[in-house]
Amino acid sequence: MSNNTGKKAHEPLFHIIKRNGLPFWKSWLIRILSVIAALIVCGIVIVFVTGENPLEMYKTMFEGAFGTERRRWGLMQDLAMLLCVSLAVTPAFKMKFWNIGAEGQVLIGGLATAACMILFGEKLSPYILYPLMICSSIIAGAVWAVIPAFFKAKWNTNETLFTLMMNYIAIQILSYFSYIWSNPKGSGKIGIINASSSAGWLPYIGNNKYLFNILIVLALTIFMYIYLKYSKHGYELSVVGESENTARYIGINVKKVIIRTMLLSGAICGIAGLLLVAGANHTVSSNAADGRGFTAIMVSWLAKFNPIYMILTSLLLVFLDKGATEISTTFSLNDSFSEIITGIIIFFIIGSEFFINYKIKFREKEVITKPETQETVKEGNEQ
Amino acid sequence: MKKLLAIVLSIALLLGLAACGANKPADDTTAASENQTEANPVTDRKVGFIFLHDENSTYDKNFIDAAKEACDNLGVEYVLKTNIPEDKECYETAADLAESGCSIVFADSFGHEDYMIQAAKEYPEVQFCHATGTQAHTAGLDNFNNAFASIYEGRYLAGVAAGMKLNEMIESGKIKAEDAKIGYIGAYTYAEVISGYTSFFLGARSVCESATMAVQFTGSWYDETAEKEAANTLIERGCVLISQHADSMGAPTACENAGVPDVSYNGSTKSVAPNTYIISSKINWVPYFEYIINQVANGQPIDTDWTGTIATGSVQLTELNEDVAAEGTKEAIEEAQAKLEAGTLHVYDTATFTVDGKELTEYKADVDSDPDYTPDTNVVSDGYFHESEFRSAPYFDLEIDGIERLNAKF
Numbered sequence A: 001m002s003n004n005t006g007k008k009a010h011e012p013l014f015h016i017i018k019r020n021g022l023p024f025w026k027s028w029l030i031r032i033l034s035v036i037a038a039l040i041v042c043g044i045v046i047v048f049v050t051g052e053n054p055l056e057m058y059k060t061m062f063e064g065a066f067g068t069e070r071r072r073w074g075l076m077q078d079l080a081m082l083l084c085v086s087l088a089v090t091p092a093f094k095m096k097f098w099n100i101g102a103e104g105q106v107l108i109g110g111l112a113t114a115a116c117m118i119l120f121g122e123k124l125s126p127y128i129l130y131p132l133m134i135c136s137s138i139i140a141g142a143v144w145a146v147i148p149a150f151f152k153a154k155w156n157t158n159e160t161l162f163t164l165m166m167n168y169i170a171i172q173i174l175s176y177f178s179y180i181w182s183n184p185k186g187s188g189k190i191g192i193i194n195a196s197s198s199a200g201w202l203p204y205i206g207n208n209k210y211l212f213n214i215l216i217v218l219a220l221t222i223f224m225y226i227y228l229k230y231s232k233h234g235y236e237l238s239v240v241g242e243s244e245n246t247a248r249y250i251g252i253n254v255k256k257v258i259i260r261t262m263l264l265s266g267a268i269c270g271i272a273g274l275l276l277v278a279g280a281n282h283t284v285s286s287n288a289a290d291g292r293g294f295t296a297i298m299v300s301w302l303a304k305f306n307p308i309y310m311i312l313t314s315l316l317l318v319f320l321d322k323g324a325t326e327i328s329t330t331f332s333l334n335d336s337f338s339e340i341i342t343g344i345i346i347f348f349i350i351g352s353e354f355f356i357n358y359k360i361k362f363r364e365k366e367v368i369t370k371p372e373t374q375e376t377v378k379e380g381n382e383q
Numbered sequence B: 001m002k003k004l005l006a007i008v009l010s011i012a013l014l015l016g017l018a019a020c021g022a023n024k025p026a027d028d029t030t031a032a033s034e035n036q037t038e039a040n041p042v043t044d045r046k047v048g049f050i051f052l053h054d055e056n057s058t059y060d061k062n063f064i065d066a067a068k069e070a071c072d073n074l075g076v077e078y079v080l081k082t083n084i085p086e087d088k089e090c091y092e093t094a095a096d097l098a099e100s101g102c103s104i105v106f107a108d109s110f111g112h113e114d115y116m117i118q119a120a121k122e123y124p125e126v127q128f129c130h131a132t133g134t135q136a137h138t139a140g141l142d143n144f145n146n147a148f149a150s151i152y153e154g155r156y157l158a159g160v161a162a163g164m165k166l167n168e169m170i171e172s173g174k175i176k177a178e179d180a181k182i183g184y185i186g187a188y189t190y191a192e193v194i195s196g197y198t199s200f201f202l203g204a205r206s207v208c209e210s211a212t213m214a215v216q217f218t219g220s221w222y223d224e225t226a227e228k229e230a231a232n233t234l235i236e237r238g239c240v241l242i243s244q245h246a247d248s249m250g251a252p253t254a255c256e257n258a259g260v261p262d263v264s265y266n267g268s269t270k271s272v273a274p275n276t277y278i279i280s281s282k283i284n285w286v287p288y289f290e291y292i293i294n295q296v297a298n299g300q301p302i303d304t305d306w307t308g309t310i311a312t313g314s315v316q317l318t319e320l321n322e323d324v325a326a327e328g329t330k331e332a333i334e335e336a337q338a339k340l341e342a343g344t345l346h347v348y349d350t351a352t353f354t355v356d357g358k359e360l361t362e363y364k365a366d367v368d369s370d371p372d373y374t375p376d377t378n379v380v381s382d383g384y385f386h387e388s389e390f391r392s393a394p395y396f397d398l399e400i401d402g403i404e405r406l407n408a409k410f
Helices: A024-050 A054-066 A069-094 A102-120 A126-155 A159-180 A211-230 A232-242 A244-249 A254-281 A292-302 A307-330 A335-357 A370-382 B002-019 B030-034 B058-074 B088-099 B110-122 B151-171 B191-207 B224-236 B250-258 B286-297 B329-342
Strands: A014-018 A358-362 B046-050 B077-081 B104-107 B127-131 B144-149 B181-186 B212-217 B241-245 B262-265 B277-283 B305-308 B315-317 B403-405
Touching: A024 A054, A024 A335, A054 A069, A054 A307, A069 A102, A069 A211, A069 A232, A069 A254, A069 A292, A069 A307, A069 B088, A102 A126, A102 A159, A102 A254, A102 A292, A126 A159, A126 A254, A211 A232, A211 A254, A211 A307, A232 A244, A232 A254, A244 A254, A292 A307, A292 A335, A307 A335, A307 B077, A335 A358, B046 B058, B046 B088, B058 B077, B058 B286, B077 B088, B088 B104, B088 B110, B104 B110, B104 B286, B110 B127, B110 B144, B127 B286, B144 B151, B144 B286, B151 B191, B151 B241, B151 B262, B151 B277, B151 B315, B151 B329, B181 B191, B181 B224, B191 B212, B191 B241, B191 B329, B191 B403, B212 B224, B224 B241, B224 B250, B241 B250, B250 B262, B250 B277, B277 B329, B286 B305
Parallel strands: B046 B077, B046 B104, B104 B127, B127 B144, B144 B305, B181 B212, B181 B241, B212 B403, B241 B262, B262 B277
Antiparallel strands: A014 A358, B277 B315
């Protein structure tokens, strides 16, 4: 609430003011209202485009995501995977290093895992195989991430382009090995690796296929929370993110921080690749990462780089994805329709962040337009 | 305070998710049974379908259309799951369909097979059927089945149409006889593709003796840009007619732009290429879908390895585009088809082709899948290569003379 009185000349119809520290409940009220607004808009779109009952559709979304035990575990697994990649990109983003190469880093980590499973799966004892898989996936992911970091630190290259391009290299390498190791030969598909011996598969806990993955990611989440919030490294990288000059002034070795942070970022991507390949899919292909490297960016930003909030934002995105897919199946609609719905909801949620950080102040002096203006203010706040 | 609340919220959420694990059993089938008043062995069934892509892929569209048609014909409820990748997602989807009351689950893509087997082991009471796969006849599961069709016969007939067009071009002086070069876009150097282009080529050469062929591989079953590029490359290299075994509209579109005739696959592509599309061969999956639904409804076993033929209506040619096709194409196809059906003509008649300059008298193919691709069965006898007889999925993977592979890295 800044005071803005007494200005007369050239006052625009409205202007935007940065808010300072909106109360917690208020910011959440805005978020909830934005979701409601999104659901209303989606409802209108649903009725106009398909003629279906929007409430039925929302119910279907919930069923698609939570309807059966299998679906709940599937949701948890996808949530864990998305969260894992999001955790990986977060330190880099906090450092304002635009790592959009998580997709490639995950793929390379997954490929390293798959390589160990294919080449050594039935030859080495599990006591050697598992450490080998873990090390190679972490190293592969870290190497893939540190290459652009090195160039950035050394020659200040553009990391956005560099990391993006590294994705394509990774995808092509994956395609190449999908062919080399394809089973049956020439089909371009690796198929389930070690299907009969299960060598190199991550353990099932009880009867559950995904619990192991979920626990690992939970541990990583806690680690990342502590790392960013309480460790010296975490502090250094956020200073570098705020201002490199300040960091230099207080004696932080910026180059070292960039490289170290990207090593960590890539290593966690490598772990994501390991979990995807050895813990879930038991195969690898060029679309194994399934766009998570990019979705993770949204998860991380929406959660304002807070690993705990990221559980919520990744749940939201995974829920939307699963729910929307169920809609398209149940109502025999094209997949594009579910993407439209997801798009609208995400648009509103991202939009709400704007109204949390800024407020719109309208011109107040004209009496005639006053009632209408108030109306608009109200509307603006709701979104 | 803020953080604490967020932590509490997140943990509550996770626990909530985990806790409601076994509370509520799946109720998805109730909707299905509500509108059915009396028990009917056929219409009480629900069939789940898993597709790699959606209608935008000619390959999947062919399956999707057939699934709808077969289920509508029999009045069976169906669930279509599109865009299911070839990883654990396929297993999850298959298991989800089984849990939601489907008595048959079908998957359409080669890479789905391992995951279908995984689900089949877990749900023995549900039949899992898979097109283009190779493992059912050795998997030893009662509820996992493969299916394919003798599409090489359809390819051969489409090849006849291509040969007729080449002849027309030669006769009208548009090209010289030795320039009758066909361009073919394949996905991988995989038996299904090799069998496809070889039969197509043999069909064309049975009509146009001077025909040759160049094959360009894309390294993907579905890559519109790569397929378009491959078609353009082939056209630039002097190919006067194009055909493809890859699933997007890339090649037909490139042909239409360049004005080069195209023999399509998986269904008519006349809508995107009205001036160049000649004919298309396709597998009609309706007979198979009706077959599996009826077998399950009657409590009969499904053939573990089912091969559709022209006779079962599984191999079809789609509408002939009279504006582009050469005169007499229809008659030529009908004649060849009659011979194929009568058994007097064999597509892979060893007298019609050579490998490394020699006639084929014996060939061991890798019919039973194993990790080392050991050739295990002699498939050449009585003067022809017995394709799709020892197993439904094709296993013809020979490089015959007259076909040039431009790139074989895939």
